[in-house]
Amino acid sequence: xxxxxxxxxxxxxxxxxxxxxxxxxxxxxxxxxxxxxxxxxxxxxxxxxxxxxxxxxxxxxxxxxxxxxxxxxxxxxxxxxxxxxxxxxxxxxxxxxxxxxxxxxxxxxxxxxxxxxxxxxxxxxxxxxxxxxxxxxxxxxxxxxxxxxxxxxxxxxxxxxxxxxxxxxxxxxxxxxxxxxxxxxxxxxxxxxxxxxxxxxxxxxxxxxxxxxxxxxxxxxxxxxxxxxxxxxxxxxxxxxxxxxxx
Numbered sequence: 001x002x003x004x005x006x007x008x009x010x011x012x013x014x015x016x017x018x019x020x021x022x023x024x025x026x027x028x029x030x031x032x033x034x035x036x037x038x039x040x041x042x043x044x045x046x047x048x049x050x051x052x053x054x055x056x057x058x059x060x061x062x063x064x065x066x067x068x069x070x071x072x073x074x075x076x077x078x079x080x081x082x083x084x085x086x087x088x089x090x091x092x093x094x095x096x097x098x099x100x101x102x103x104x105x106x107x108x109x110x111x112x113x114x115x116x117x118x119x120x121x122x123x124x125x126x127x128x129x130x131x132x133x134x135x136x137x138x139x140x141x142x143x144x145x146x147x148x149x150x151x152x153x154x155x156x157x158x159x160x161x162x163x164x165x166x167x168x169x170x171x172x173x174x175x176x177x178x179x180x181x182x183x184x185x186x187x188x189x190x191x192x193x194x195x196x197x198x199x200x201x202x203x204x205x206x207x208x209x210x211x212x213x214x215x216x217x218x219x220x221x222x223x224x225x226x227x228x229x230x231x232x233x234x235x236x237x238x239x240x241x242x243x244x245x246x247x
Contacts, residue, residue, distance in 0.1 A: 037147025
């Protein structure tokens with residue numbers, strides 16, 4: 001662990017946030033004309049764009065499942081997303097995150113509606129400053145909704161970690177690298193279900209229980225923002241239609 005203090009004497013973190021405070025979040029949907037659904041998120045300095053294609057026919061056909069759609073996910077960090085240029089080839093970490101993000105969406109997508117078809121989720125990290133797997137899940141959820149794919153609910157995700165012995169939400173890169181623990185959580189509010197939980201570092205049983213509650217609360221704040229973002233798109237579309245009719 002680094003020598004410097006990550007939480008000052010006033011209880012504020014390196015970027016001036018309180019322990020339970022999220023980084024500023026900006027979300028948009030429907031940015032990419034060539035995708036069936038798309039979303040963009042900025043969470044702190046992390047910037048991620050997501051494209052969703054499908055449901056579409058499986059190629060080659062023998063890979064199709066008779067009872068449901070196949071869900072595929074690719075999480076990828078652009079070579080320019082980190083301070084040192086990253087190799088464009090998929091790393092072991094990216095392959096692992098692609099798998100766990102896909103599994104986070106398995107409970108919410110009505111895949112049984114689309115037998116012998118597939119749904120592709122592409123998550124591209126444009127700039128990384130910690131918390132990209134969680135921000136990627138949050139944005140992918142919006143992109144799936146934007147594509148019109150039936151969902152049981154949106155999935156919201158946020159990490160909780162331990163920094164200077166204190167639990168904090170939504171870790172940035174410095175806190176992630178120099179803190180004592182990091183626990184990404186994805187939550188499905190309508191099902192009251194956790195669809196992703198990983199942990200790096202050590203927490204006591206009491207800290208773990210508290211961290212889980214903090215993660216759920218943070219996810220609920222993000223969930224409200226997700227719903228507002230989707231609603232805003234349709235409000236704008238309705239206004240555009242009404243303006244067109246007036247013209």
